[in-house]
Amino acid sequence: SAANNDGGASNSGHVRVFQESGGTWSQTGSDINGTASNNNLCPVALSSNGSIVAVGEPGFGANGRGAIFDLGLALPVALAHFGGTAQPGGIELAWQTASEQNNAGFEIQRSAEGAAWESIGWVHGQGTTNATHDYLFTDLSPHYGINYFRLKQVDFDGASEYSKVLSIPFQGQYLTLSVYPNPVRGHWQIRLTKPLETPGQIILSDLVGRTLHQASLEVGQERWEAPQMPPGSYVLSLKATGGFISKRVTVE
Incomplete structure (x- = not known):
């Protein structure tokens, strides 16, 4: 039931549950509507965090009686x-x-x-x-x-x-690399389409996968001076955060 309930459902009244936090009182959950005098159902309201349930009294007049239960079930x-x-x-x-x-x-x-x-x-x-x-x-x-x-x-x-x-x-940062000059003769370098946004690593290996040379690239770097290599075919790989690029290089 609820205060100001006339018992006939024309003015059922309602109960509200308030909770204090930091000196401020605010309503928790929805209104509990009162019931008519011949209604044996108990109106129920649950607080927004699921920790408090209020149960109104069924079938009574303007007494506003009910009960409030703290379930201790509030999620952290x-x-x-x-x-x-x-x-x-x-x-x-x-x-x-x-x-x-x-x-x-x-x-x-x-x-x-x-x-x-x-x-x-x-x-x-x-x-x-x-x-x-x-x-x-x-x-x-x-x-x-x-x-x-x-x-x-x-x-x-x-x-x-x-x-x-x-x-x-x-998919990582979108990068492509090019070798200059190509084909390689003597000194050569790699060039990226844009500066690195995260640290990377250059690996130069032979065709069977053995690492011959490797170096770290810094954020913002877009060129790398490669070491002189004897004539042959190599695989140049760039590893950067979220991406991997490889390119075959021929040294004449």
Whole structure:
């Protein structure tokens, strides 16, 4: 039932449940509508985080009696959104929480096949709050192809829960390389179509796969002076975050 219930359903009244946080009282859950005097059903309302249930009294008049139960089932974090997009230099993850309780933070985990997981970062949480919060994290070294991500939400007491799993394809930075001069005679160099956005590695090998020379490339680098090699055929490979390019080179 509810206060101001006339018992005849023409004015059923209602009960509202309020919760205090930081000195501010706000309604939690929806209104509990009162019932007519001949209605034996109990009106029920559940708080938005699932932790409090209010039960109105059936079939009575304007007494407004009922009961409120704290179930203690509030989720540490109400995750409203979790998604990600591939960018030229990595994969950007974004998520939003509707509320947080005792939230120490989020461990970001990645997998290449969706089974074995590795931790790639940590983002601090907001502790306890009923306000929405937005979070961002960028994976700067994703695997080439499909990447799987999930969040491990960790409480201050060490308890944890996992989010859903995202699968995001990553093709890497678009690069091509050219050899100058071609064919090679004496000194030569490789040139990239654009500066590297992430560190890379150059590997020069023979046709059976033996590494003859290798060097590291820095972010922003777009040329590499190659060593002099005896006449023959070689394979030049460039490995950069999220990508792999190989080219056959003939030295005369």
